[in-house]
Amino acid sequence: xxxxxxxxxxxxxxxxxxxxxxxxxxxxxxxxxxxxxxxxxxxxxx
Amino acid sequence: xxxxxxxxxxxxxxxxxxxxxxxxxxxxxxxxxxxxxxxxxxxxxxxxxxxxxxxxxxxxxxxxxxxxxxxxxxxxxxxxxxxxxxxxxxxxxxxxxxxxxxxxxxxxxxxxxxxxxxxxxxxxxxxxxxxxxxxxxxxxxxxxxxxxxxxxxxxxxxxxxxxxxxxxxxxxxxxxxxxxxxxxxxxxxxxxxxxxxxxxxxxxxxxxxxxxxxxxxxxxxxxxxxxxxxxxxxxxxxxxxxxxxxxxxxxxxxxxxxxxxxxxxxxxxxxxxxxxxxxxxxxxxxxxxxxxxxxxxxxxxxxxxxxxxxxxxxxxxxxxxxxxxxxxxxxxxxxxxxxxxxxxxxxxxxxxxxxxxxxxxxxxxxxxxxxxxxxxxxxxxxxxxxxxxxxxxxxxxxxxxxxxxxxxxxxxxxxxxxxxxxxxxxxxxxxxxxxxxxxxxxxxxxxxxxxxxxxxxxxxxxxxxxxxxxxxxxxxxxxxxxxxxxxxxxxxxxxxxxxxxxxxxxxxxxxxxxxxxxxxxxxxxxxxxxxxxxxxxxxxxxxxxxxxxxxxxxxxxxxxxxxxxxxxxxxxxxxxxxxxxxxxxxxxxxxxxxxxxxxxxxxxxxxxxxxxxxxxxxxxxxxxxxxxxxxxxxxxxxxxxxxxxxxxxxxxxxxxxxxxxxxxxxxxxxxxxxxxxxxxxxxxxxxxxxxxxxxxxxxxxxxxxxxxxxxxxxxxxxxxxxxxxxxxxxxxxxxxxxxxxxxxxxxxxxxxxxxxxxxxxxxxxxxxxxxxxxxxxxxxxxxxxxxxxxxxxxxxxxxxxxxxxx
Numbered sequence: 001x002x003x004x005x006x007x008x009x010x011x012x013x014x015x016x017x018x019x020x021x022x023x024x025x026x027x028x029x030x031x032x033x034x035x036x037x038x039x040x041x042x043x044x045x046x
Numbered sequence: 047x048x049x050x051x052x053x054x055x056x057x058x059x060x061x062x063x064x065x066x067x068x069x070x071x072x073x074x075x076x077x078x079x080x081x082x083x084x085x086x087x088x089x090x091x092x093x094x095x096x097x098x099x100x101x102x103x104x105x106x107x108x109x110x111x112x113x114x115x116x117x118x119x120x121x122x123x124x125x126x127x128x129x130x131x132x133x134x135x136x137x138x139x140x141x142x143x144x145x146x147x148x149x150x151x152x153x154x155x156x157x158x159x160x161x162x163x164x165x166x167x168x169x170x171x172x173x174x175x176x177x178x179x180x181x182x183x184x185x186x187x188x189x190x191x192x193x194x195x196x197x198x199x200x201x202x203x204x205x206x207x208x209x210x211x212x213x214x215x216x217x218x219x220x221x222x223x224x225x226x227x228x229x230x231x232x233x234x235x236x237x238x239x240x241x242x243x244x245x246x247x248x249x250x251x252x253x254x255x256x257x258x259x260x261x262x263x264x265x266x267x268x269x270x271x272x273x274x275x276x277x278x279x280x281x282x283x284x285x286x287x288x289x290x291x292x293x294x295x296x297x298x299x300x301x302x303x304x305x306x307x308x309x310x311x312x313x314x315x316x317x318x319x320x321x322x323x324x325x326x327x328x329x330x331x332x333x334x335x336x337x338x339x340x341x342x343x344x345x346x347x348x349x350x351x352x353x354x355x356x357x358x359x360x361x362x363x364x365x366x367x368x369x370x371x372x373x374x375x376x377x378x379x380x381x382x383x384x385x386x387x388x389x390x391x392x393x394x395x396x397x398x399x400x401x402x403x404x405x406x407x408x409x410x411x412x413x414x415x416x417x418x419x420x421x422x423x424x425x426x427x428x429x430x431x432x433x434x435x436x437x438x439x440x441x442x443x444x445x446x447x448x449x450x451x452x453x454x455x456x457x458x459x460x461x462x463x464x465x466x467x468x469x470x471x472x473x474x475x476x477x478x479x480x481x482x483x484x485x486x487x488x489x490x491x492x493x494x495x496x497x498x499x500x501x502x503x504x505x506x507x508x509x510x511x512x513x514x515x516x517x518x519x520x521x522x523x524x525x526x527x528x529x530x531x532x533x534x535x536x537x538x539x540x541x542x543x544x545x546x547x548x549x550x551x552x553x554x555x556x557x558x559x560x561x562x563x564x565x566x567x568x569x570x571x572x573x574x575x576x577x578x579x580x581x582x583x584x585x586x587x588x589x590x591x592x593x594x595x596x597x598x599x600x601x602x603x604x605x606x607x608x609x610x611x612x613x614x615x616x617x618x619x620x621x622x623x624x625x626x627x628x629x630x631x632x633x634x635x636x637x638x639x640x641x642x643x644x645x646x647x648x649x650x651x652x653x654x655x656x657x658x659x660x661x662x663x664x665x666x667x668x669x670x671x672x673x674x675x676x677x678x679x680x681x682x683x684x685x686x687x688x689x690x691x692x693x694x695x696x697x698x699x700x701x702x703x704x705x706x707x708x709x710x711x712x713x714x715x716x717x718x719x720x721x722x723x724x725x726x727x728x729x730x731x732x733x734x735x736x737x738x739x740x741x742x743x744x745x746x747x748x749x750x751x752x753x754x755x756x757x758x759x760x761x762x763x764x765x766x767x768x769x770x771x772x773x774x775x776x777x778x779x780x781x782x783x784x785x786x787x788x789x790x791x792x793x794x795x796x797x798x799x800x801x802x803x804x805x806x807x808x809x810x811x812x813x814x815x816x817x818x819x820x821x822x823x824x825x826x827x828x829x830x831x832x833x834x835x836x837x838x839x840x841x842x843x844x845x846x847x848x849x850x851x852x
Contacts, residue, residue, distance in 0.1 A: 004290060012296040014521040015303075021514020022118040028498040028511070029121050036332045 158470025
């Protein structure tokens with residue numbers, strides 16, 4: 001395998017692993033976001 | 047504290063109180079979201095078209111992917127803001143990786159900011175040119191273009207799209223260059239208004255598109271597989287002749303993602319508005335992040351998707367690649383004239399939001415360069431204020447010069463501009479996220495929120511979420527280096543040149559600043575204070591506040607000193623260190639708040655005071671808005687008056703109105719004070735700020751007196767006063783206004799208002815009197831004079847004479 005192929009493979013693994021982790025981030029922060037939206041205390045919308 | 051020798055420290059240095067907390071007018075999360083969306087939302091007008099030109103019809107899936115991923119990037123910004131109130135790229139990178147990489151990250155950020163202007167201006171021009179051409183074509187199809195014009199143009203007359211876009215882009219940039227030189231004030235009100243209009247357009251666009259889909263049907267874009275990604279010649283850059291992009295499916299996804307990443311440009315604004323968010327800050331930041339996340343996902347993401355579903359393949363990239371939303375408007379079901387009218391509405395909204403982005407680019411770049419200049423990495427020469435307007439015109443000239451150069455060199459090619467723009471966007475995100483990762487281990491201060499999830503193994507925290515976001519960004523940024531040749535070459539050249547300028551300037555400045563710092567230490571003693579309080583500044587209530595900005599115009603300070611016995615009444619000379627939206631993200635140390643410029647300004651002020659042999663107190667206040675700073679400082683210091691010079695941009699009435707509006711925003715309880723504006727010709731206009739006894743017309747006084755005479759003749763009412771009659775009249779008026787006679791009263795007042803043509807300022811700051819210039823008084827004269835309109839305010843605002851008798 002050439003250097004460029006190895007580099008591409010590393011980048012691909014980074015991208016896939018990164019997206020998998022980011023999906024968890026989205027899920028967890030999504031739940032938190034729903035809580036934030038439902039919590040109307042201290043809300044100022046002017 | 048004083049210009050004379052009685053400093054509290056017992057030496058000859060002048061004490062200057064430097065407030066470290068910026069006096070901000072805090073905004074709700076809706077307004078904050080509007081400010082960010084003015085930048086973030088503008089990319090909906092061009093991001094989808096650029097992505098499809100690069101990777102083909104499956105582009106909308108990538109744009110949607112980017113908008114989804116933007117939620118995760120937002121989480122990184124929320125964490126950084128929970129650590130630093132001003133958690134922008136420069137601050138975070140400097141904290142984590144040091145000055146060198148901070149300079150490099152700022153260079154990438156500058157590339158992003160400088161390209162925001164051209165890409166937005168040119169895009170707006172493309173929409174306008176497209177509308178002109180289609181309107182002419184439709185008119186021609188209906189036989190409305192005379193044949194003579196046909197012959198003249200050898201067919202249907204059309205404007206050159208790119209040429210028009212360049213002319214428009216240049217015109218808008220020059221317009222905002224002029225506005226920034228003059229020193230415009232950014233307002234969240236305006237941003238909210240633009241976003242309200244944009245929302246109307248988005249709702250209409252989505253509703254009409256869904257109706258069209260139900261009526262005529264449509265197909266989803268092909269899913270993003272290697273077979274469905276069709277690279278254009280430009281989209282592979284240095285890999286144009288390589289087999290790599292065609293060998294690996296996931297690499298294709300990264301390339302596609304990299305070509306769509308500019309859809310989330312503008313996220314940095316989240317860190318910039320954080321400072322100005324109202325309490326509870328972190329919760330409101332999260333709410334802001336949700337609003338901008340959902341809005342941009344729906345607007346930028348769904349519009350790109352609907353464009354592919356509704357605009358026929360034959361015309362989408364051929365005709366509408368640079369004005370995709372206009373293409374969407376023209377391909378709905380409905381009469382042609384209505385679609386054309388809606389397209390015109392799209393163009394108006396595009397003009398508003400994209401023009402706003404041009405301005406944001408200039409303001410943001412100016413803020414960043416000011417910040418690094420204060421840090422000593424840009425020659426002080428750049429920060430010299432404009433003689434008339436006091437703005438950093440040299441920096442603005444440099445930014446606008448680079449933007450105009452970019453517009454002309456690109457010749458309206460939105461694809462090239464957008465691709466280059468993505469370089470700055472993605473690399474500033476990479477610097478930010480990597481720095482946040484480093485700070486997970488190095489930063490020991492307060493941190494109220496962390497990007498989830500985080501694992502703990504043997505007491506060591508593994509920031510899985512943060513690392514994941516970093517990996518996606520870094521892999522995309524590296525692939526972009528290969529696939530975006532123009533962006534890579536121009537981005538690297540730009541960043542290296544800026545980095546070299548920063549490094550070179552820093553070396554030169556280091557020695558110079560050391561000399562200046564030593565000189566300053568000899569002359570001034572800086573005392574930090576979290577907030578401005580009378581006790582901190584060491585002055586008495588009823589003082590006179592004198593705001594100064596330009597060291598060439600200190601006539602109003604002379605005017606005050608001529609008329610004030612400083613043994614009886616303190617004079618506080620104050621300057622507001624303005625921090626704009628673009629620079630609010632960057633922390634200011636005391637030395638930065640009190641920079642070379644403030645040193646020169648106060649040296650002059652002290653020398654004026656010394657020429658009168660009088661004491662003055664000096665104060666520097668960082669602020670977002672000068673009027674709020676003046677109003678809040680006057681309130682905190684319990685000043686009886688503010689004496690200001692005439693603004694180069696406003697009339698005295700406008701100045702009074704601005705200060706009056708700022709005063710209204712201060713929470714109760716609050717004090718009233720006098721505002722006196724000393725004009726260059728010596729004329730002084732005096733206004734009362736806050737509720738006060740109105741200036742009564744003579745006939746009203748006569749009427750009141752007659753009523754009083756009649757009423758006191760009534761049995762048992764002999765002791766009634768004039769003010770009792772006024773109280774009764776006002777009580778009755780208030781009751782009628784709040785009930786049945788509301789309409790009649792309003793109608794009547796409108797009639798009076800139209801007859802008198804009052805100036806708007808009267809609603810808040812009622813003009814009292816105008817004083818003609820006269821010979822200066824001595825202190826002895828002042829001691830006996832009435833503190834009326836012709837001199838600085840006395841201890842109470844009631845010193846002004848009013849007509850009427852009792």
